[in-house]
Amino acid sequence: xxxxxxxxxxxxxxxxxxxxxxxxxxxxxxxxxxxxxxxxxxxxxxxxxxxxxxxxxxxxxxxxxxxxxxxxxxxxxxxxxxxxxxxxxxxxxxxxxxxxxxxxxxxxxxxxxxxxxxxxxxxxxxxxxxxxxxxxxxxxxxxxxxxxxxxxxxxxxxxxxxxxxxxxxxxxxxxxxxxxxxxxxxxxxxxxxxxxxxxxxxxx
Ligand code: GRF
Numbered sequence: 353x354x355x356x357x358x359x360x361x362x363x364x365x366x367x368x369x370x371x372x373x374x375x376x377x378x379x380x381x382x383x384x385x386x387x388x389x390x391x392x393x394x395x396x397x398x399x400x401x402x403x404x405x406x407x408x409x410x411x412x413x414x415x416x417x418x419x420x421x422x423x424x425x426x427x428x429x430x431x432x433x434x435x436x437x438x439x440x441x442x443x444x445x446x447x448x449x450x451x452x453x454x455x456x457x458x459x460x461x462x463x464x465x466x467x468x469x470x471x472x473x474x475x476x477x478x479x480x481x482x483x484x485x486x487x488x489x490x491x492x493x494x495x496x497x498x499x500x501x502x503x504x505x506x507x508x509x510x511x512x513x514x515x516x517x518x519x520x521x522x523x524x525x526x527x528x529x530x531x532x533x534x535x536x537x538x539x540x541x542x543x544x545x546x547x548x549x550x551x552x553x554x555x556x
Contacts, residue, residue: 353538356384356433358441363394365439365460365530370401372531380538384431388443410443421449447494455544457492460530462522464504469497474515485509487526489533491544500547502533
């Protein structure tokens with residue numbers, strides 16, 4: 353399985369995936385890192401790891417989201433990509449793009465979905481006084497942060513936590529569960545069809 357990772361920033365989850373994929377038993381190879389932001393920190397890290405790193409600047413497409421996504425899609429197809437991992441990719445994707453990759457695109461979200469979809473998850477968890485928080489890897493569907501769940505990791509919330517300390521502990525969990533989830537999807541151990549059937553009680 354040939355994997356592309358889409359980033360917008362520092363790429364610490366990307367780095368965790370690259371590291372895990374070095375294991376000879378890992379069922380996927382990371383062959384492409386794509387950023388929608390020029391000079392995203394993760395790009396240099398990808399290059400240093402010997403992985404093709406490409407920028408397709410969303411900014412340069414202005415409001416034309418479809419043209420931006422078509423450029424990304426073409427690049428993915430050019431690299432014969434089977435699976436796409438969103439890792440801190442800060443652009444909402446249109447239903448068109450999601451449908452092209454449905455079942456073959458996964459995302460990491462810094463909360464225990466279905467709680468805290470969207471932004472500022474750590475601040476909101478602290479404001480609610482929850483005692484358990486965490487991260488989720490899920491299949492991407494057109495609805496944001498709503499796709500079938502693949503793996504979750506939990507952390508205890510401490511009395512003394514700030515959004516930053518909590519984010520740092522959740523990030524450690526993210527780095528563990530993202531490689532685990534990619535392994536499951538790439539090896540066929542889980543699929544979006546299987547997950548949807550489990551959720552509805554139907555048989556595949
Ligand atoms: C992570 O917290 C991820 O869950 C969220 O954005 C952050 C990206 O961090 N979607 P990094 O670029 O992987 O370091």
